[in-house]
Amino acid sequence: MTIANRKQREKEEMRSLILDAARAIFLEKGYEQASIRAIAEKIEYSPGTIYLYFKDKDEIFHALHEEGFSRMLKKMQPLRHVQDPFERLKAMGAVYLDFAVNNRDFYDLMFILQAPIKHEIDKEDWEMGHQTLDYLKQILRECQEQGRFPGRDINYLSFTIWSMVHGMSALYCRDRCKAYHDVNLEPGKLMENAYKIFMSMLEKI
Amino acid sequence: MTIANRKQREKEEMRSLILDAARAIFLEKGYEQASIRAIAEKIEYSPGTIYLYFKDKDEIFHALHEEGFSRMLKKMQPLRHVQDPFERLKAMGAVYLDFAVNNRDFYDLMFILQAPIKHEIDKEDWEMGHQTLDYLKQILRECQEQGRFPGRDINYLSFTIWSMVHGMSALYCRDRCKAYHDVNLEPGKLMENAYKIFMSMLEKI
DNA sequence: TTGTTTACTGAACACTGTTCATTATTTTTG
DNA sequence: CAAAAATAATGAACAGTGTTCAGTAAACAA
Numbered sequence: 001m002t003i004a005n006r007k008q009r010e011k012e013e014m015r016s017l018i019l020d021a022a023r024a025i026f027l028e029k030g031y032e033q034a035s036i037r038a039i040a041e042k043i044e045y046s047p048g049t050i051y052l053y054f055k056d057k058d059e060i061f062h063a064l065h066e067e068g069f070s071r072m073l074k075k076m077q078p079l080r081h082v083q084d085p086f087e088r089l090k091a092m093g094a095v096y097l098d099f100a101v102n103n104r105d106f107y108d109l110m111f112i113l114q115a116p117i118k119h120e121i122d123k124e125d126w127e128m129g130h131q132t133l134d135y136l137k138q139i140l141r142e143c144q145e146q147g148r149f150p151g152r153d154i155n156y157l158s159f160t161i162w163s164m165v166h167g168m169s170a171l172y173c174r175d176r177c178k179a180y181h182d183v184n185l186e187p188g189k190l191m192e193n194a195y196k197i198f199m200s201m202l203e204k205i
Numbered sequence: 206m207t208i209a210n211r212k213q214r215e216k217e218e219m220r221s222l223i224l225d226a227a228r229a230i231f232l233e234k235g236y237e238q239a240s241i242r243a244i245a246e247k248i249e250y251s252p253g254t255i256y257l258y259f260k261d262k263d264e265i266f267h268a269l270h271e272e273g274f275s276r277m278l279k280k281m282q283p284l285r286h287v288q289d290p291f292e293r294l295k296a297m298g299a300v301y302l303d304f305a306v307n308n309r310d311f312y313d314l315m316f317i318l319q320a321p322i323k324h325e326i327d328k329e330d331w332e333m334g335h336q337t338l339d340y341l342k343q344i345l346r347e348c349q350e351q352g353r354f355p356g357r358d359i360n361y362l363s364f365t366i367w368s369m370v371h372g373m374s375a376l377y378c379r380d381r382c383k384a385y386h387d388v389n390l391e392p393g394k395l396m397e398n399a400y401k402i403f404m405s406m407l408e409k410i
Numbered sequence: 411t412t413g414t415t416t417a418c419t420g421a422a423c424a425c426t427g428t429t430c431a432t433t434a435t436t437t438t439t440g
Numbered sequence: 441c442a443a444a445a446a447t448a449a450t451g452a453a454c455a456g457t458g459t460t461c462a463g464t465a466a467a468c469a470a
Contacts, residue, residue, distance in 0.1 A: 237457095240456085240457065240458080241457085241458060241459080242456090242457080242458090252458085252459085253459085253460080253461085256458095256459070256460080261458075261459075262458065262459090
């Protein structure tokens, strides 16, 4: 069975070779500007070869999409050690924003780009997205058990919070923070302080 | 001078003929999917003609971008009649969200798409965007004069609020509200209730 | 009517994602 | 080991894209 094993391994190696090149190009140029030919050239194969490992451009995209969520989830792991649920909530938002700022193109790919989302966000494929959202809801439930957010619906509340942090991230990713350049405010400072305001609002809700 | 006048008029008519076709196609297919050839075919001219009236695809995009802001600003006009600044703030957010939901593709074009934004958001071109943002800041200042938002920085506070409503709008435009489909929550209901929560948070800040 | 300016055309260029007959390599079989 | 079968990789081709530009047609001025 060693030969079949090797074939299998080589197939996977080729896939990740393509993905490595694709990641670099996708994250640098964006979805539309990244071309299959550029990916092929980077790994020194012909364009046609890529289609032996991926059905189409969207499938490559989708693989990176999953990788993004996997990375984000990994960054959220340490949160489990934060005892107080409200502190954990605050930390989660901070991790989220940190991820968006430091993995700008991954974030864009995961939450802004339209491409592979069309028919899969309500299916199993959106797994890790749901996982993250469920984790947020769980924290909110724990907060409520401690008396916070009295009478608030967890679904609406989670959407409120998600919208807030996504809003900042999306304005950042798509360069709309520049609207504050005239008052000499960098995106980082802007986001940090806006997040502080939002958290102090959550405390008093 | 009547002949030069007519020429001028015809030039403008041609421009808006192109823009009408472009608007329909841009808003239906999105920026990348909309092709110059499709626009040309719609108005029954050759593709080359379009380049006699617009420098490139981005310039067409930019014209629609401006039109979007102009439309949004128009919808905000009635707000001037709302006396209480906090009520005006609430109404402004509602108008913003309403615009995003009912002019989804315009909103996308104005606040999410990257295309023509690159080098102009900090110049005069972003005029109407700044105008809208300044209006928000003005309302917040009036709120503060009435004792609301004590000690809060207007810039950070405005970014907090913008992020929140943009977050919902962006999640809506890019279909991420589907994450709540499993709990039978429509985007409309989601946004309405999340906005209520956010407003009640602003009241208690 | 002639000459000149203006408006428009559509073929061409360099790109894109994707397919597929052809070629090259590797593995299996005789 | 040689031949046959299976697998892998190619790159030309197709239909599409934004954009340019030599050439043509129409409108204007003399």
